[in-house]
Amino acid sequence: xxxxxxxxxxxxxxxxxxxTRRRLHNIPxxxxxxxxxxxxxxxxxSPAAFNVAWHQYQGHLVKRLNEMTAGHPSxxxxxxxxxxxxxxxxNQAALFNHASMAWNNHHFFTTLSPSxxxxxxxxITRLSGSxxxxxxxxxxxxxxxxxxxxxxxxxxxxxxxxxxxxxSASSDQGNPANDPExxxxxxxxxxxxxxxxxxxxxxxxxNTENSQSVMNSAGAIGPYSGNAESTISPGxxxxxxxxxxxxxxxxxxxxxxGVGSEGKRAYLDAWWDSIDWETVERNAAMDSYGxxxxxxxxxxxxxxx
Amino acid sequence: MxxxxxxxxxxxxxxxxxxxxxxxxxxxxxxxxxxxxTEAIDSSLSNATLQTKSIESQAEKSGVQYVPQIDARTQMxxxxxxxxxxxxxxxxxxxQKLQNPLGTTVDKGYQPHRLLTDPPRPSDITLELLLAxxxxxxxxxxxxxxxxxxxxxxxxxxxxxxxxxxxxxxxRRACRVVSSVAERGGLILFVGTRPGQDRCVVTAATxxxxxxxxxxxxxxxxxxxxxxxxxCRKQVVDEFDREVPEQGAxxxxxxxxxxxxxxxxxxxENWVMLHECGMHxxxxxxxxxxxxxxxxxxxxxxxxxxxxxxxxxxAGALGRAGQEGQANRREAALAGEVTYRPNRPKRIADRMNxxxxxxxxxxxxxxxxxxxxxxxxxxxxxxxxxxxxxxNLGYHRAExxx
Numbered sequence: 001x002x003x004x005x006x007x008x009x010x011x012x013x014x015x016x017x018x019x020t021r022r023r024l025h026n027i028p029x030x031x032x033x034x035x036x037x038x039x040x041x042x043x044x045x046s047p048a049a050f051n052v053a054w055h056q057y058q059g060h061l062v063k064r065l066n067e068m069t070a071g072h073p074s075x076x077x078x079x080x081x082x083x084x085x086x087x088x089x090x091n092q093a094a095l096f097n098h099a100s101m102a103w104n105n106h107h108f109f110t111t112l113s114p115s116x117x118x119x120x121x122x123x124i125t126r127l128s129g130s131x132x133x134x135x136x137x138x139x140x141x142x143x144x145x146x147x148x149x150x151x152x153x154x155x156x157x158x159x160x161x162x163x164x165x166x167x168s169a170s171s172d173q174g175n176p177a178n179d180p181e182x183x184x185x186x187x188x189x190x191x192x193x194x195x196x197x198x199x200x201x202x203x204x205x206x207n208t209e210n211s212q213s214v215m216n217s218a219g220a221i222g223p224y225s226g227n228a229e230s231t232i233s234p235g236x237x238x239x240x241x242x243x244x245x246x247x248x249x250x251x252x253x254x255x256x257x258g259v260g261s262e263g264k265r266a267y268l269d270a271w272w273d274s275i276d277w278e279t280v281e282r283n284a285a286m287d288s289y290g291x292x293x294x295x296x297x298x299x300x301x302x303x304x305x
Numbered sequence: 306m307x308x309x310x311x312x313x314x315x316x317x318x319x320x321x322x323x324x325x326x327x328x329x330x331x332x333x334x335x336x337x338x339x340x341x342x343t344e345a346i347d348s349s350l351s352n353a354t355l356q357t358k359s360i361e362s363q364a365e366k367s368g369v370q371y372v373p374q375i376d377a378r379t380q381m382x383x384x385x386x387x388x389x390x391x392x393x394x395x396x397x398x399x400x401q402k403l404q405n406p407l408g409t410t411v412d413k414g415y416q417p418h419r420l421l422t423d424p425p426r427p428s429d430i431t432l433e434l435l436l437a438x439x440x441x442x443x444x445x446x447x448x449x450x451x452x453x454x455x456x457x458x459x460x461x462x463x464x465x466x467x468x469x470x471x472x473x474x475x476x477r478r479a480c481r482v483v484s485s486v487a488e489r490g491g492l493i494l495f496v497g498t499r500p501g502q503d504r505c506v507v508t509a510a511t512x513x514x515x516x517x518x519x520x521x522x523x524x525x526x527x528x529x530x531x532x533x534x535x536x537c538r539k540q541v542v543d544e545f546d547r548e549v550p551e552q553g554a555x556x557x558x559x560x561x562x563x564x565x566x567x568x569x570x571x572x573x574e575n576w577v578m579l580h581e582c583g584m585h586x587x588x589x590x591x592x593x594x595x596x597x598x599x600x601x602x603x604x605x606x607x608x609x610x611x612x613x614x615x616x617x618x619x620a621g622a623l624g625r626a627g628q629e630g631q632a633n634r635r636e637a638a639l640a641g642e643v644t645y646r647p648n649r650p651k652r653i654a655d656r657m658n659x660x661x662x663x664x665x666x667x668x669x670x671x672x673x674x675x676x677x678x679x680x681x682x683x684x685x686x687x688x689x690x691x692x693x694x695x696x697n698l699g700y701h702r703a704e705x706x707x
Contacts, residue, residue, distance in 0.1 A: 025409040062409050079408025103408040110407070160396075194404070241400055283403060285396050 025065045027058050028106055035114045042114065042274040044267065049255040054109060057251060061102040068095050079103050087197035096200060097190040104153050108247040113276035123281055130164060130182035142268045144184055145248050146261065149205065152188040156244040158284045159183065195237045243284040246271055420614065421504050424621025427480040432469045439612040441467045443595030453595050456607035465595040467607050475606045476619060479590045480626035482604055486566045487513050487630025490645040494518060495620065496578065497570035501613045505620040506570065513627020516564070527581040530561030531653050537561065544638040560653040563587055568623055570616050573597050592619060
């Protein structure tokens, strides 16, 4: 039996799906890909650093995703589906990590622009409601990113179920400090800000935090909990709008600014100036939509025209 | 509903008093009393049912009946519009659309329906596409037609393998023919009578502005068209495809139309039609498998006619070519240029006198009657087999008499 097994193993297969299969995952095309590749991203990335942070790193993630999903019946799933499906599966942690990093990295680069648009007044008002002012919001966001040790991401999350979301920014009653509309979430290493992947949000540094022995969520929901007006039914995962994220992995800022924390700070300051706030508003569902999206097809707009 | 059920449940208890039950259980019973009590129980149960029904009706009457109003524009219940459900759902769908494609771009691979909804263009013809569509698979070697030897690459597992570079070259040539005929206002008939070929044939005909046939070809539709197709509607159109009503009277005794080009997906079954086309000088394009006769069609495409995917690829490419030709024709018309020679409807008597092998310019076969037709031109244009297609074919639309 052993001889037969050895013989079977030593015989080279004619068709190896891992090497000869068509690559299903490909590097996504950024809107400003050409501009970024030639000129870099403002003062954030030089062309060489952008090459490392996007082309090489995203290419590496795509290659690993292809290798890990080769031959599986679910190999044509999108990246977000993959990471949501594997967030609770520790056996597929590597698959989750790569899918989550691919999603996070792509999201980060979609919010950058060579000619960034400024914040609209509406966004300024809503952000000021949650953070008391834009300056304090900026300071809090960058300080959070600065204080994270090791690789990770920092996100701006908008919670539609919060009391701050439902109330207006001007009144204090509608926007309590303990349930603001916008929050800052940091995800260490390859943690995901998506609500569906909350087991792998990795928002705390496990080396410094005490692990919770009992996960007790009694009293968190229901009519006698703090959020009596919550519209979320029990057991349901709340929605969240992931507006903005910054990649604080070392390979992003080390190339241009060195390994020290001053380099990280300079990188974060430069990143703030390259944020395209129009994209952020679109992610936050705060832009005026529906102008042309839901229109009926025009006359003569047939199938083969 | 929950309220209603609760009422029924409680209603049964309330319908008869509990004392009746306790009385029947507690006291000693004799036969006479037992019968009485069973009758009483029966009557009380039936009473309860009646009362339950009346409780139902009372519940319906007393409660506020909310009939959801339907919004005329969005065809949705007002309740969903009013409490923000639709708004929240739309927002959620929008967010999903923004978030879902992030990470990597996933290649979807082969999706069968896309061959019909988004067929490949002549520029998309590659050997890889033809190979994936099984266009290279011929029949058993003993079933071959030796005239096809020039198209065959070799033999594998007992079947002939068609050379895909030859297939690609012939398919591109056929696409050129179709687009040229369409550009000059020609009427193209797409024929595919095997089961499953109907959708691709209709798709291709729609794109090329021609006619389709997926049922049996009626023998004599060309040779005896005046008899078989006499009830088909004819119309005359101008260069902008607008019907010209003044010419309607002249069409009363106009002869039936013949197609300017016939594209056949299964020539073996439609040999009668191809024979009629040959007799009347209608050029044909056909998918020639290793067991088919390549001389039956003017422009053979050596490929696998048994694979539906292959047929859909070829029909799609030819349809797209026709679409390009139609677009060019319309563009030229907008620029003031008419790409064909105008003609007048040919009378049946004139047509009967003409030689059947002569080419009749401006002919078309009316299967659906929806595209413009103009019968044969005056006089007979002789066409040799080697002449180019674009010189003599396609001008069948009468120009508006200025």
